[in-house]
Every structure is written in structure tokens, then in C-alpha cells.
Amino acid sequence: MNSSHYTFAETLSDKMDDSDSDNNKMMYDPETDKNVYNECFPQTTKKFYDMKRPENSSLTEIMEQTSITLKTMSKEINEINDQNRNLQDENNKLKEDCDNLYREKLSIERNFSRAKDYYESKIKDLELNDQIKKLLDENNKLKEDNENLLRENQILKQNSAEAKLKLQQINEANPQKIHEQTEIIMSLQNQLSDKENNIRDLVQRNVKLKDEASKYQSALGESMNVHLSNDDQNHSVQLKKDILELQRNLETYVTSLKPKIDINLKEVGILIKQYSCEKEIIPENLDRPFIKGVLQRKVLHQIFEFLGNYKKYREEEFSLESDIDSKARELLSLIKKFSETRVGTDEVSKVAAIKIRQQIYEILGNRGFSDIISSQGTHIHNFIYYSSQTLNEIMNQYRRINDVERKNEVEQLAPTLIRDVLKIFWFRLMVQEPVPDIKFFENNIKINPNLMTGRWEDDDLDEICVNLCYFPLIGRDLDSDSDYKVITHAKVLPHPIQNQI
Structure with missing residues (x-):
């Protein structure tokens, strides 16, 4: 577009120079310039041709107007070129910034990857070291336990040898006494076995008696229980x-x-x-x-x-x-x-x-x-x-x-x-x-929201009374002032107290 603008200006200038050198011998062709300019600047051309041309104007006047218009157009073109150069500079700077950011991103990713590999390796080493430490501790504990067992075993072997030696000495010295002691031990063992059998019989009899007592107690408790279970339909x-x-x-x-x-x-x-x-x-x-x-x-x-x-x-x-x-x-x-x-x-x-x-x-x-x-x-x-x-x-x-x-x-x-x-x-x-008791409330009784339900506001309770009770109050101890229990409230229709006769 810029090259077209300059071509048109140069063409027009050349024509003007030629016309001056030939003493205005060249004939001016408006249609030719019109076509050239229309191709380059359609909007400016429209503005140029929309200008009112003075009647009987001379070619010089026309050329002066054209020169003024061309100067304006040239100024606009220069401004557009300046804006275009500024945009190109800004675009180049943005491209450079983008390239720098991209290179910085790649650098950060490489550093992150290296850091990740490094710390993952460190974590694995720490976990491995921790496992090795646990295994060493466990191994040391097992060694310690084994040494203790070996010492205890050695002591037991020594005690066993000493006991065998003492037993042998006793057997050689007192064989008759050992026989008597053995018979006494066997007799005591037989008595102990009889006692254990008697205890087992007593335990079994005690269990049977407890079961029978539990059954009687359960039956008595059931016969004494008048409360209804939660799943009873009459609860x-x-x-x-x-x-x-x-x-x-x-x-x-x-x-x-x-x-x-x-x-x-x-x-x-x-x-x-x-x-x-x-x-x-x-x-x-x-x-x-x-x-x-x-x-x-x-x-x-x-x-x-x-x-x-x-x-x-x-x-x-x-x-x-x-x-x-x-x-x-x-x-x-x-x-x-x-x-x-x-x-x-x-x-x-x-x-x-x-x-x-x-x-x-x-x-x-x-x-x-x-x-x-x-x-x-x-x-x-x-x-x-x-x-x-x-x-x-x-x-x-x-x-x-x-x-x-x-x-x-x-x-x-x-x-x-x-x-x-x-x-x-x-x-x-x-x-x-x-x-439970069943109670229909009489007319003109004061409304009691603890015993009745109906349409009223709490602020109106002092001003209304029962006009009709159409479903009774059902509950226990209803004549009591504080110990009563309501199953369902009475349904009543109220009316103002002042309407009473």
C-alpha cells in the first residue's frame, strides 16, 4: 500500500515536471489520474472528488487544490508509516521477550528435573539407611536375646546336673525312705483327684441350679413387667x-x-x-x-x-x-x-x-x-x-x-x-x-397450649377461650397440675373472651 502511495505521488510529480518543461504542452487527463488514485486511496479519493469544484475553475486552481490534498495525504501516509514502524518494533521486542521466557522456562525445567532426580535419590538413600538401621537394631536385640538364652540354658544344665547328683546320692543313702515317700505322694494324689471330681460335680450342680433360678427369675420378672416394649404396637x-x-x-x-x-x-x-x-x-x-x-x-x-x-x-x-x-x-x-x-x-x-x-x-x-x-x-x-x-x-x-x-x-x-x-x-x-384418661374440654375454659392445639397466636392466649373441643385430650394424670403426661393434645376452636355472654 505504501509503495502504491509513493508511485502515485511520483507519477503525478513527473507529469507536473514534464508539463512545466514543455510549457504546458501536455494535455491533462483527469480520468487517468482518477483511476490511479482510486486504486491506492479509495477513501481519500472519495473525499477528494466530493469536494465542490468551482465553476469555470482553471487548471492552475485545480492543481493547487490537488497539491494541498496530496500534502494532507502524504502527511497521513507518513503517520501511518510511523505507526507501522512502532508496531513492528514492539512486535520484535515481544518476540524477543517470548524467546527469553521460553529459554528461561527450558532452563527452569532442566534445573527442576535435576533437582528432582537428586532429591529422589537422597530420599531413597535415607529410606534404605533407615531400613538398614532397623535391621541392625533388630539383629543386635536378637543377638542379645540369644546370649541371654545361652546363659540361662547353661545355668539350667548346671542345676540339672547338680540335682541329678543329689538325687543319686539320696537314692543310694535312703532307698526305703524314698519308697515310703513315694507311696505317701501317690495317696495324696489320689485324694486330690477325688476332691477335684467332687468339685466338678458341685460346679455342674451349681450351674444347673443357677439356670433354674434364672428361668424362675425371668418368668417372675416377665410376670411382674407391665411395661410395653418399643416395638409393641400399643407403645x-x-x-x-x-x-x-x-x-x-x-x-x-x-x-x-x-x-x-x-x-x-x-x-x-x-x-x-x-x-x-x-x-x-x-x-x-x-x-x-x-x-x-x-x-x-x-x-x-x-x-x-x-x-x-x-x-x-x-x-x-x-x-x-x-x-x-x-x-x-x-x-x-x-x-x-x-x-x-x-x-x-x-x-x-x-x-x-x-x-x-x-x-x-x-x-x-x-x-x-x-x-x-x-x-x-x-x-x-x-x-x-x-x-x-x-x-x-x-x-x-x-x-x-x-x-x-x-x-x-x-x-x-x-x-x-x-x-x-x-x-x-x-x-x-x-x-x-x-x-389413660379421655377429656373433652367444656366451653369458655381458658386456652392451655400445654393441653390443647388450635389456631391462635401466643400473644392472644389471655384474650381467648374454648368455644368447641372437637377431639379429646388423651393422657395420664390429667387432673394433676405438673405430673400429667399428654399422649395427644385436645383439638379446640377458640373465640374471644369478651364475646362471652
Whole structure:
């Protein structure tokens, strides 16, 4: 590009010199210069031809303008050449620096390799020296031990020779005495052998007696132990899980009351009054959580009512649970009376009633109200079948599920719900020792978060009280102020104290 610039300038200068020498005889050809310059400087050419040429300008004026433009272009070209030379110098310097760095890198790598080989050799020498030192130490110790053994062996040989000599002298001097001593030794050995045999017999008899005592103690301990093992389904931890699962099933059975569910506000209002709740339900502002709580209380109340009617049946195929419960209570009462009216010192009788109660109600908790086996086959328990039908009819008076599929799902939950309520409240609580208490809190009682659960803020506890308890508190020693134990909290719906009448 630079050579082209200089060619064009020289060409144009030559033409100007020729024109001056020939007294301007050469004719100026603008197209020729235009083509030459366009090839070298397209951008500058454009700038040059974009200049407004004065009308009727003479060739001299044109040449003056051209000369000015060429000087500008020459200056730009010189600047570009200077920049190019600077870049080339800088590039050469970078290449030189790169070569120096590369040579330095190779030198460092060679030094590192030599140092690595040197220190690896040193490390191997040190390790070898260490092993040699250990072997020498071990060898010296073995030599020392061998010398000690040789000395001890020499001493033993000497002692043995002296003993043989003394024995020989004794045998030669007193043969009769040695015979007598030998007979005495044999007699003592025989007596010792008899004693050892007697000791072995006594040890074996002692082991048998210990085993028998251990069995009796284990049996006594088992008969005295009324605590449930951790893996027992009636252990308080597992019982709590099953009660919480029952609460979830109860809530599912009542449903969320939305959508496609019609609420009979009239019947629900009557139910609210029966539970003495201070609440008025209006269509414009349905308090669905409150209605759900009321219906859950109704379901529990209705199942307990079913149970009261069921206990009246006796000696029927479907009334075995009631018969066993009745006989068990009678037997427990007799055992208690027997232990109190008969003289005795055994400890088992003191806990017999507890163990019998636990075993009987554990059986009922496992199989109670399960399907009945008869000569015709297996069928659902009569009480569960009719109770579930009745419960579904009663609940449909308060809420009607318009979705048929959803309605069937909810109603199919009724048998399981009734069976679980009866097993937990009637049977499985009776397996606990002591038997837990069940407590529904009355309305307008102050909220106690240690015994109750519900929706409230801790800051509001002084301003709210119980409006409805829809699941009871289950625990032990609930009347105590400090020694009580809660299995599951009561579920309550609160309301402000100032709303009390």
C-alpha cells in the first residue's frame, strides 16, 4: 500500500515536471489520474472528488487544490508509516521477550528435573539407611536375646546336673525312705483327684441350679413387667401416631366442605346449639373450619353412641367383642377382690390384674371388629356394616356431596373410621398402664397450649377461650397440675373472651 502511495505521488510529480518543461504542452487527463488514485486511496479519493469544484475553475486552481490534498495525504501516509514502524518494533521486542521466557522456562525445567532426580535419590538413600538401621537394631536385640538364652540354658544344665547328683546320692543313702515317700505322694494324689471330681460335680450342680433360678427369675420378672416394649404396637409412641392418623381420617371423612358440597345450615345450626357453642353461621360468611370442627365432634359423638348400643348385645356371633369385654371386667374385678381378701406374700398376684387386662385388650385391639369368619365364608362385621351405613346417612343431613365419585370415596371411609375409633378408645387405651384418661374440654375454659392445639397466636392466649373441643385430650394424670403426661393434645376452636355472654 505504501509503495502504491509513493508511485502515485511520483507519477503525478513527473507529469507536473514534464508539463512545466514543455510549457504546458501536455494535455491533462483527469480520468487517468482518477483511476490511479482510486486504486491506492479509495477513501481519500472519495473525499477528494466530493469536494465542490468551482465553476469555470482553471487548471492552475485545480492543481493547487490537488497539491494541498496530496500534502494532507502524504502527511497521513507518513503517520501511518510511523505507526507501522512502532508496531513492528514492539512486535520484535515481544518476540524477543517470548524467546527469553521460553529459554528461561527450558532452563527452569532442566534445573527442576535435576533437582528432582537428586532429591529422589537422597530420599531413597535415607529410606534404605533407615531400613538398614532397623535391621541392625533388630539383629543386635536378637543377638542379645540369644546370649541371654545361652546363659540361662547353661545355668539350667548346671542345676540339672547338680540335682541329678543329689538325687543319686539320696537314692543310694535312703532307698526305703524314698519308697515310703513315694507311696505317701501317690495317696495324696489320689485324694486330690477325688476332691477335684467332687468339685466338678458341685460346679455342674451349681450351674444347673443357677439356670433354674434364672428361668424362675425371668418368668417372675416377665410376670411382674407391665411395661410395653418399643416395638409393641400399643407403645405410647406408636399409639400417638395411630391417634394422629385417626384425626386425619376423621378430617378427610368430614371433607373440606368445598367445592360441590352443600351445607345444611339449619341442621348445622342445631348441632352448634347442642354443643353450646357461641357461633352463628350465616350464608354470607361461612366459617368452614368451624363447621368442620363441629361435624368432627358429631362423628365421634355418634360412634360413641353406636358403641353404647352395641354393648347391650350378648352371646351373638357379632357380639364377641362385647362378651369378652364384659367377662374381662368381671374377671379383673374378681382378681382384685381375691388379692385383697386372701393372705399371701407373692408379688405376682399384685400385678396379675394388670397383665391379664393388657393381654385381653391387646387381642381385642388386634382383631376387634375385623371381618367375621363363618360357614358361609368371610363377611364384614355386622356392627361395622350397619354403623357405617347409619353414619353416612346422618352425615348427609349436614353436608351433601354432589360429586358422585367423591361421595363414594368418602362413604367407603366410614367402616375404617368406626373400626379405628373403637379399637383405640375402647381397646388399645386399656392396654396402657396406667390406663389413660379421655377429656373433652367444656366451653369458655381458658386456652392451655400445654393441653390443647388450635389456631391462635401466643400473644392472644389471655384474650381467648374454648368455644368447641372437637377431639379429646388423651393422657395420664390429667387432673394433676405438673405430673400429667399428654399422649395427644385436645383439638379446640377458640373465640374471644369478651364475646362471652
